[in-house]
Amino acid sequence: MAAQRRIDLVLDSVKRLLRIGATGNLLNLLQKQHPADLAQIFGELQDKEKEAAFSLLAERNGRLAMEAVSELGPETGAALLATRSAEEIAKLAQEIPSDDAAALIDYLPEELSAAVLDLMRPKESGVVENLLEYDEQTAGRIMNPHVFALSEDMTVGEAITELQTNRDVEMVFYLYVVDERNHLVGVVSLRRLLLVSPETPLKRIMTADLMSARVDTDQEEVARQVASYNLLAIPVVDEENKLVGVITVDDIIDVIKDEATEDIYRLAGVAGDERAFTPAAESLRKRLPWLGINLGTAFLAAFVVSLFEGTIDRITALAVFMPIVAGMGGNAATQTLTVIVRGIALGELTWGNSRKALLKEAAVGVGNGVILGLAAAAVVWVTRGNPVLGLILCAAMIINMFVAATAGTLIPLGLRAANVDPALASSVFITTLTDVFGFFSFLGLATIFMRYLLPS
Amino acid sequence: MAAQRRIDLVLDSVKRLLRIGATGNLLNLLQKQHPADLAQIFGELQDKEKEAAFSLLAERNGRLAMEAVSELGPETGAALLATRSAEEIAKLAQEIPSDDAAALIDYLPEELSAAVLDLMRPKESGVVENLLEYDEQTAGRIMNPHVFALSEDMTVGEAITELQTNRDVEMVFYLYVVDERNHLVGVVSLRRLLLVSPETPLKRIMTADLMSARVDTDQEEVARQVASYNLLAIPVVDEENKLVGVITVDDIIDVIKDEATEDIYRLAGVAGDERAFTPAAESLRKRLPWLGINLGTAFLAAFVVSLFEGTIDRITALAVFMPIVAGMGGNAATQTLTVIVRGIALGELTWGNSRKALLKEAAVGVGNGVILGLAAAAVVWVTRGNPVLGLILCAAMIINMFVAATAGTLIPLGLRAANVDPALASSVFITTLTDVFGFFSFLGLATIFMRYLLPS
Numbered sequence: 001m002a003a004q005r006r007i008d009l010v011l012d013s014v015k016r017l018l019r020i021g022a023t024g025n026l027l028n029l030l031q032k033q034h035p036a037d038l039a040q041i042f043g044e045l046q047d048k049e050k051e052a053a054f055s056l057l058a059e060r061n062g063r064l065a066m067e068a069v070s071e072l073g074p075e076t077g078a079a080l081l082a083t084r085s086a087e088e089i090a091k092l093a094q095e096i097p098s099d100d101a102a103a104l105i106d107y108l109p110e111e112l113s114a115a116v117l118d119l120m121r122p123k124e125s126g127v128v129e130n131l132l133e134y135d136e137q138t139a140g141r142i143m144n145p146h147v148f149a150l151s152e153d154m155t156v157g158e159a160i161t162e163l164q165t166n167r168d169v170e171m172v173f174y175l176y177v178v179d180e181r182n183h184l185v186g187v188v189s190l191r192r193l194l195l196v197s198p199e200t201p202l203k204r205i206m207t208a209d210l211m212s213a214r215v216d217t218d219q220e221e222v223a224r225q226v227a228s229y230n231l232l233a234i235p236v237v238d239e240e241n242k243l244v245g246v247i248t249v250d251d252i253i254d255v256i257k258d259e260a261t262e263d264i265y266r267l268a269g270v271a272g273d274e275r276a277f278t279p280a281a282e283s284l285r286k287r288l289p290w291l292g293i294n295l296g297t298a299f300l301a302a303f304v305v306s307l308f309e310g311t312i313d314r315i316t317a318l319a320v321f322m323p324i325v326a327g328m329g330g331n332a333a334t335q336t337l338t339v340i341v342r343g344i345a346l347g348e349l350t351w352g353n354s355r356k357a358l359l360k361e362a363a364v365g366v367g368n369g370v371i372l373g374l375a376a377a378a379v380v381w382v383t384r385g386n387p388v389l390g391l392i393l394c395a396a397m398i399i400n401m402f403v404a405a406t407a408g409t410l411i412p413l414g415l416r417a418a419n420v421d422p423a424l425a426s427s428v429f430i431t432t433l434t435d436v437f438g439f440f441s442f443l444g445l446a447t448i449f450m451r452y453l454l455p456s
Numbered sequence: 457m458a459a460q461r462r463i464d465l466v467l468d469s470v471k472r473l474l475r476i477g478a479t480g481n482l483l484n485l486l487q488k489q490h491p492a493d494l495a496q497i498f499g500e501l502q503d504k505e506k507e508a509a510f511s512l513l514a515e516r517n518g519r520l521a522m523e524a525v526s527e528l529g530p531e532t533g534a535a536l537l538a539t540r541s542a543e544e545i546a547k548l549a550q551e552i553p554s555d556d557a558a559a560l561i562d563y564l565p566e567e568l569s570a571a572v573l574d575l576m577r578p579k580e581s582g583v584v585e586n587l588l589e590y591d592e593q594t595a596g597r598i599m600n601p602h603v604f605a606l607s608e609d610m611t612v613g614e615a616i617t618e619l620q621t622n623r624d625v626e627m628v629f630y631l632y633v634v635d636e637r638n639h640l641v642g643v644v645s646l647r648r649l650l651l652v653s654p655e656t657p658l659k660r661i662m663t664a665d666l667m668s669a670r671v672d673t674d675q676e677e678v679a680r681q682v683a684s685y686n687l688l689a690i691p692v693v694d695e696e697n698k699l700v701g702v703i704t705v706d707d708i709i710d711v712i713k714d715e716a717t718e719d720i721y722r723l724a725g726v727a728g729d730e731r732a733f734t735p736a737a738e739s740l741r742k743r744l745p746w747l748g749i750n751l752g753t754a755f756l757a758a759f760v761v762s763l764f765e766g767t768i769d770r771i772t773a774l775a776v777f778m779p780i781v782a783g784m785g786g787n788a789a790t791q792t793l794t795v796i797v798r799g800i801a802l803g804e805l806t807w808g809n810s811r812k813a814l815l816k817e818a819a820v821g822v823g824n825g826v827i828l829g830l831a832a833a834a835v836v837w838v839t840r841g842n843p844v845l846g847l848i849l850c851a852a853m854i855i856n857m858f859v860a861a862t863a864g865t866l867i868p869l870g871l872r873a874a875n876v877d878p879a880l881a882s883s884v885f886i887t888t889l890t891d892v893f894g895f896f897s898f899l900g901l902a903t904i905f906m907r908y909l910l911p912s
Contacts, residue, residue: 360733
């Protein structure tokens, strides 16, 4: 809270200094901020203010400006850069680590990103291009290729000297050990170096049994490894076990957040890479297909209703209550689906223990169906004076909430078994199912027991 | 994937060894596993197998058994412990760090947890009880109270000796520096110690400007700090700035996952602490209130439909198509809501920049409404031969998707401004709104233009 208040104060000052054009003071203020705070400040400025503040800072302190852009996330960051010339971007991109530069350049319009890569120093652009060759969402794409490694023939004393001469290597806590052909052979913690005498060979104190990720490992899998084993960093190797990079826990946190966002979005039918400020035309295009599928399924439900038009024609009250059955089924299904999909994502739920989950969800569905169905029946009896209509509503709700619970469990587990992301397709299937079953059971029962419903 | 395959193989062996009662071999196998892998294996075993495997391991290697239980998460972990005697639990709880023990004990049935605290060594139970006194979801609750601190009067050489004599302190990468009254005054990185001569006073090389969290800071706020500033750990201080604990990044990862789960759950009306294997009775009780509210709002929507019973009585086809309007509004609202709620959670969206988001969402809503409305109108025209019914459906869809977009943006932002979690209440409000508006606009327009709808 205190940190937030400080940022708000800085934000107010930035806006004021921009308005009165006090560039000297503004520059001083901006330069004192942490990149993460700058990113938050940029995020709250209007587009024009943001451009102005960024330009000012970029000219004086390109590194800080680019670190802030990096913290904005690749999409927003690239949008801020995209108004500048390829020359400027190329110069600025070389101020930050290659993995961060690659992420930003990847989001620039295609022509611009090609021009930027052309203009960067050959060595730097080579590294960035290499990173961009790995598939998205793999270890290779998010790793930092500048990894600090020690030779297995060194002593502890030599290792410390090596560390002292490489002061600009950042975030070193595990020291990776490689053989003469750069194969990853072990790891030593920084702390361990302090506990033994300088003559000790590294080989003697290193741990040879260490975890690593392959360049083509999915980033979600890497995140799971780092999180379950409480690692601070994980080395990345190529197919020959040669050390090519490192992924630190701060990058893993970004992956975990992104994957959580993706899960939340998929359940709601939103593309994983959409953000609050994605341009309207792009959002529209991204959301339309899912809404289109939903329209199709809505017509399917409408078709089921149309089968009973004769019944509704005679008892209009059915039209009043039928949305309740479908709606409650949909809500119950969403609850089940969410618990199951999240359980799969967190690794708690597998095919092996799915029977237990199914029985539980079915029991919860029927239980809630009975309680809420009776409550609904009572309301209908009181307001419409017809106990049979109430009982039909109750029965349809119980049936539909049972269907919701079983489908909400089995569909995501089935998708997972078929190697499809369970969050992706589940909600479309399930709301269709609860709509169709809801209308069918309610209107079907009403048709069967019609003679008790007609005014006598 | 390779790691998963290995665990599956181990799991098969564990099941087989349990079946044939080969306890010696089983114990050997279990003892070779990492706690995180053991937790996954326990998670896939049937209840009886899990009990048996845990008992066996707990007797021989209490520490590893408890580390695995800890990795299962407090709720599942406590359920596994709850069948044992208070004496056993008290003995086992002392094998793991106090913060992990506190989390587990907090989830035991009340009587059992009191008995366990009574039976623990006074010093240990005191530490656990202290932790349990902090509010849930605060820094104090999740911190590790065993924090390694150095006196500001030490030299670098003395600090290294101190570190060498305290070999059991885990995960040290920042060394916190305190004054004689234990006030936090600075931090030194482990690496920095290696780069200077042993006589250097700590005071000279420490960074005095460091981030810390107060014991009562919300864990989500702590996680945001650690994530934005890429920290590996954050010291926790009391109201007098005395150092009382440390939170490491691995705990922060758990917080981030839990908070993401909570957000996903709240959007679906599920309690934040429910898991796939929460007992059925408890799940039912937790989900019922939200479904109850939904039933109430469903009756509100039914009431709106009942206002138009006269119209439906004359044109039954309206009952067939009215769910489409409500359903599409609900789906569009869910998409908007999800993007906005997540944008707020990630700190990208604030009141300050909400106008831009509102305009964008309104444009997307109307755009999708026009496209899908026209498609729906075409279907109705073809299948029912009535262009006016199609146009009314189209108009109602556009109106409702506009309402969905504006409400989906403004309601979560409003709740946030009123300091209510935007994910908590939004979806109830919004589906009610889209149902009510959907039925009202469609049936209302149909009533106004009734003469074009009746067979001539």
